[in-house]
Amino acid sequence: MSILEILASGGGVILLLMTMVQIAPVKINPWRWVGRMIGRAINGEVSERLTGIEKKLDGHIDMDDRRTADGHRAQILHFNNELLRPIRHTKEEFIEVLAKIDAYEKYCDSHPDYPNNRAVLAIENIREIYRERMKKRDFLQESNTDREEGTP
Numbered sequence: 001m002s003i004l005e006i007l008a009s010g011g012g013v014i015l016l017l018m019t020m021v022q023i024a025p026v027k028i029n030p031w032r033w034v035g036r037m038i039g040r041a042i043n044g045e046v047s048e049r050l051t052g053i054e055k056k057l058d059g060h061i062d063m064d065d066r067r068t069a070d071g072h073r074a075q076i077l078h079f080n081n082e083l084l085r086p087i088r089h090t091k092e093e094f095i096e097v098l099a100k101i102d103a104y105e106k107y108c109d110s111h112p113d114y115p116n117n118r119a120v121l122a123i124e125n126i127r128e129i130y131r132e133r134m135k136k137r138d139f140l141q142e143s144n145t146d147r148e149e150g151t152p
Contacts, residue, residue, distance in 0.1 A: 072104040080122035088140040
């Protein structure tokens with residue numbers, strides 16, 4: 001079948017119609033649809049493999065985020081235990097643990113299924129003691145003799 005026969009038997013009308021639909025202000029583009037179908041037929045296996053890889057990667061990212069939250073919780077609980085003994089801390093140490101609390105609470109808010117009840121009271125205690133130290137201005141101070149001797 002030659003090009004003239006295809007055009008004469010109605011193929012030209014279909015070609016012209018598809019082109020007109022593409023030009024029309026309506027957002028229908030049959031050429032794009034045809035291109036997508038051909039692309040899916042050629043790349044279908046690769047797309048399926050990429051979907052599987054994405055799912056595995058998402059699982060690893062979730063696991064890593066959970067481990068990070070577990071680490072923050074462990075540091076928060078450890079800091080609270082030191083406060084209960086009572087081991088005093090500098091203002092910078094409080095600021096550092098408050099940043100960990102912020103990150104931990106942000107994770108807990110975005111993951112309601114994550115068990116958070118272990119650190120709630122410890123976080124309240126740390127904040128309460130921080131407020132008291134701020135009012136009294138009695139944080140542990142770094143000594144100047146340590147700095148002069150070269151120890152941090």
